[in-house]
Amino acid sequence: MNKKIRFAISFLIVVLALTACNQSSKTSEGDGNHFSQTEKTNAEIQPNTAAEIYVKKQVPVLCYHRIENGRNDEYTVSPATFEAHMKALADSGYHSISPDQYYEYLVYNAELPEKPVMITFDDSRVEHFTIGAPVMEKYGFKGVFFIMTITYNKKNYMTTNQIAELSKNGHTIGFHSWDHTQAIKYGNDSILKKNIIEPRKKLEEIIGKPVEYFAYPYGLTDERTTAQMNDYFKMSFILSTKQDSINPIQSVRRMIAPEWKPQSLLRAMEKTFSRR
Numbered sequence: 001m002n003k004k005i006r007f008a009i010s011f012l013i014v015v016l017a018l019t020a021c022n023q024s025s026k027t028s029e030g031d032g033n034h035f036s037q038t039e040k041t042n043a044e045i046q047p048n049t050a051a052e053i054y055v056k057k058q059v060p061v062l063c064y065h066r067i068e069n070g071r072n073d074e075y076t077v078s079p080a081t082f083e084a085h086m087k088a089l090a091d092s093g094y095h096s097i098s099p100d101q102y103y104e105y106l107v108y109n110a111e112l113p114e115k116p117v118m119i120t121f122d123d124s125r126v127e128h129f130t131i132g133a134p135v136m137e138k139y140g141f142k143g144v145f146f147i148m149t150i151t152y153n154k155k156n157y158m159t160t161n162q163i164a165e166l167s168k169n170g171h172t173i174g175f176h177s178w179d180h181t182q183a184i185k186y187g188n189d190s191i192l193k194k195n196i197i198e199p200r201k202k203l204e205e206i207i208g209k210p211v212e213y214f215a216y217p218y219g220l221t222d223e224r225t226t227a228q229m230n231d232y233f234k235m236s237f238i239l240s241t242k243q244d245s246i247n248p249i250q251s252v253r254r255m256i257a258p259e260w261k262p263q264s265l266l267r268a269m270e271k272t273f274s275r276r
């Protein structure tokens with residue numbers, strides 16, 4: 001073999017080796033890209049517009065207040081009815097979701113489990129801890145507890161330790177005002193401070209986590225208040241009134257679950273959340 005041919009062959013080997021090396025580094029780079037694609041943070045994903053959020057299919061969100069016998073009002077269910085509701089949801093294949101999951105679905109189109117439902121409780125009643133949470137846990141559900149903070153450690157209401165324990169057990173703690181003053185009256189700074197800023201901070205200290213979700217006292221809000229909540233919460237909840245099309249994320253709908261037979265509840269859920 002003459003020198004020229006030997007050189008040409010060595011050159012070819014080097015080129016082939018380099019190509020192979022480049023190929024393999026490309027493959028691993030490709031995997032790297034693939035990984036970073038799936039790990040993409042929300043900061044890089046374009047959030048849905050209000051109009052896009054407004055037309056997304058709603059998740060049924062149930063709202064409970066009292067769980068006790070002997071009261072006949074729409075804010076109360078008996079312990080037996082509450083358990084029957086949870087059993088019916090589980091038997092029908094519902095999966096409870098957290099406000100974080102609902103938010104990611106509405107804003108970033110994250111996937112939800114099949115037949116999602118959110119189970120929420122207002123006003124910090126002690127039976128939310130003694131009955132609500134254990135019964136939900138029996139059926140594999142997690143709940144959302146909207147705390148009215150003036151009730152801490154008062155008779156018939158949850159203690160701060162119980163609230164912290166719910167949070168530790170994987171339930172979500174939300175905010176429901178300091179003393180149940182209607183949110184439409186939060187206009188000026190001192191009222192806002194007293195009703196949201198200071199009590200929310202205290203609640204965050206109790207559970208050691210941010211409190212990012214709000215349920216309007218009485219489910220009441222107006223256009224101005226709904227827009228204002230963007231400064232304080234990721235997402236806020238009304239009852240089954242009309243959702244605000246300009247700020248749908250601050251007017252997410254819920255329905256009160258009264259002393260109904262489970263089948264009536266399931267039917268009402270479907271009907272209520274198929275309209276706005």
Ligand SMILES: [Zn+2]
Nearest residue numbers: 122123217218
């Ligand atoms: Zn309330």
